[in-house]
Amino acid sequence: HIQSGDEFKDLWVEGEVSQARVSPAGHVYFTLRDNVGQLQCVLFASQAAQIALTPRDGTKVLAHGWVEFYHREGRCQLRIDDVRPAGAGDAFLRLEALKRRLVAEGLFAQERKRALPAAPRRVGVVTSPIGAAWRDVQTVVARRDPRVxxxxxxxxxxxxxxxxxxxxxxxxxxQLRELDVVIIARGGGPSEDLAAFNDEALVRAIARFPRPVVCGVGHETDVTLADHAADLRAPTPSVAAELVVPDSTRHQVAAERLWRRIATRTREALESRRRRLGEARRLVERRAPPAKVAALRQRLDEDRRQIDRAVSRLVPTRRQRLLGSQRRLQALSPLKVLGRGYAIVEGADGRVRASAAMLRTGERARLRMRDGRANVTVEGVEKSG
Structure with a gap:
C-alpha cells in the first residue's frame, strides 16, 4: 500500500541527521530523526553529485523523496533526491552550547593535561565487562607487557x-592508592549510543579524577566531550591500551643493543690496554743493558761487514792502479833504452856523463849496458859538429 499509493511518492521530511556515512561508491546513508521517531534514508551517488548539501551528523535538513518498503526485512526507507538546509539540530546545538561553557571554565585547557606514567604497573579500566573493548584492552596489554x-x-x-x-x-x-592511570573504553556505535560520554556530570568526573585518564571511545571519527576532558584521547580502545602500556619488547631490544655496545667498548678498551702494555714491554727491553749490548754488537757486526765490503772493493782497484803505474815506470826507465843498444857513461865518481865535453882523455869510466857494466879508459874525445 505504501509503494502503490501516490501520497508516499512526493514527500518533504524535516529532521536531524544522525549516523551519516558515505559508501566507497559515493552513496550517502543516514537517519532523520525528531522527538517522535526516526527514518532511514539513502541518497544515491547520481543524485548526491547534483546536490550541494551533503548530510552531516547534527545538521537539520529538509529532505525530498519517496518511501520504499522492503517486505523481507519489514522496514521502510526514504529514497532522497533533494536535500536542503533546515538549520542545526536541537541536540547538536545543546551539545555545542555545553562544549562552549566547559571550554570557558577551562576544563579542556591543555595546561591541565597530565603526562602518562612511563612504566605503569597497575592500570584501571572503566568499560563494560562483556563488550569487545575490554577484550581488546586485555589482548593489547598482554602482548605489550604481561606484567601490567x-x-x-x-x-x-x-x-x-x-x-x-x-x-x-x-x-x-x-579510592585505590597504587593506581597509575585509567582507561575509559567503549567500542564504536551510533551517536545516540555515545550520548553518555557527552554528559556534563561525566565530563566533570573525568576532569577531577586524581590520576591521568585516557579516553578511547568509539571509532576514529567519534569525538565526545569526554575525549576533550581526558588527559589523552585515543581513537579506539586498542590504541588507548597501546598509548598507556609501553612495549616491553622494545625496551628489551634497546637493552640488548646497549649491552652489545658496552661489550664492544670493553673489548676495545682491553685491546688498547694490551697494545700499550706490549709497547711498554718492548720499550723496557730496548732500554735495558742486555738490549744495549746486543744493539752495539749488532752495530759492530754491521761495521765489520761494511769494512770487508769496502776492502774487497778497494784491493782490486789499488792493484789495477799499481800495475798501471808499474807499466808507466817501466816505459820511462833508462834500462828500457839500454835494451835497444844504448849505454850510460858514468865517471869515476859514479856520476853520469851526459855529454862528451864532460869526459877527458885518459879518464877512467864505466859503461852501464842492458846486461851489465864495463870499465873503460877514454883514449880520446870527439865532439859533434
Whole structure:
C-alpha cells in the first residue's frame, strides 16, 4: 500500500541527521530523526553529485523523496533526491552550547593535561565487562607487557543509567592508592549510543579524577566531550591500551643493543690496554743493558761487514792502479833504452856523463849496458859538429 499509493511518492521530511556515512561508491546513508521517531534514508551517488548539501551528523535538513518498503526485512526507507538546509539540530546545538561553557571554565585547557606514567604497573579500566573493548584492552596489554595488572571497574556504557554507572566506576578507582592511570573504553556505535560520554556530570568526573585518564571511545571519527576532558584521547580502545602500556619488547631490544655496545667498548678498551702494555714491554727491553749490548754488537757486526765490503772493493782497484803505474815506470826507465843498444857513461865518481865535453882523455869510466857494466879508459874525445 505504501509503494502503490501516490501520497508516499512526493514527500518533504524535516529532521536531524544522525549516523551519516558515505559508501566507497559515493552513496550517502543516514537517519532523520525528531522527538517522535526516526527514518532511514539513502541518497544515491547520481543524485548526491547534483546536490550541494551533503548530510552531516547534527545538521537539520529538509529532505525530498519517496518511501520504499522492503517486505523481507519489514522496514521502510526514504529514497532522497533533494536535500536542503533546515538549520542545526536541537541536540547538536545543546551539545555545542555545553562544549562552549566547559571550554570557558577551562576544563579542556591543555595546561591541565597530565603526562602518562612511563612504566605503569597497575592500570584501571572503566568499560563494560562483556563488550569487545575490554577484550581488546586485555589482548593489547598482554602482548605489550604481561606484567601490567589490569583492574576492571565494570560500568554501563550506553542507555539509561550509563552516566551514573561510569561515574561510580571512576570514583571506585579513585579510592585505590597504587593506581597509575585509567582507561575509559567503549567500542564504536551510533551517536545516540555515545550520548553518555557527552554528559556534563561525566565530563566533570573525568576532569577531577586524581590520576591521568585516557579516553578511547568509539571509532576514529567519534569525538565526545569526554575525549576533550581526558588527559589523552585515543581513537579506539586498542590504541588507548597501546598509548598507556609501553612495549616491553622494545625496551628489551634497546637493552640488548646497549649491552652489545658496552661489550664492544670493553673489548676495545682491553685491546688498547694490551697494545700499550706490549709497547711498554718492548720499550723496557730496548732500554735495558742486555738490549744495549746486543744493539752495539749488532752495530759492530754491521761495521765489520761494511769494512770487508769496502776492502774487497778497494784491493782490486789499488792493484789495477799499481800495475798501471808499474807499466808507466817501466816505459820511462833508462834500462828500457839500454835494451835497444844504448849505454850510460858514468865517471869515476859514479856520476853520469851526459855529454862528451864532460869526459877527458885518459879518464877512467864505466859503461852501464842492458846486461851489465864495463870499465873503460877514454883514449880520446870527439865532439859533434
Amino acid at each position: 595488572e589490569l583492574i576492571l571497574a565494570p560500568a554501563l556504557v550506553q542507555g539509561v543509567g550509563a552516566v551514573d554507572s561510569l561515574i561510580g566506576a571512576l570514583d571506585g578507582l579513585g
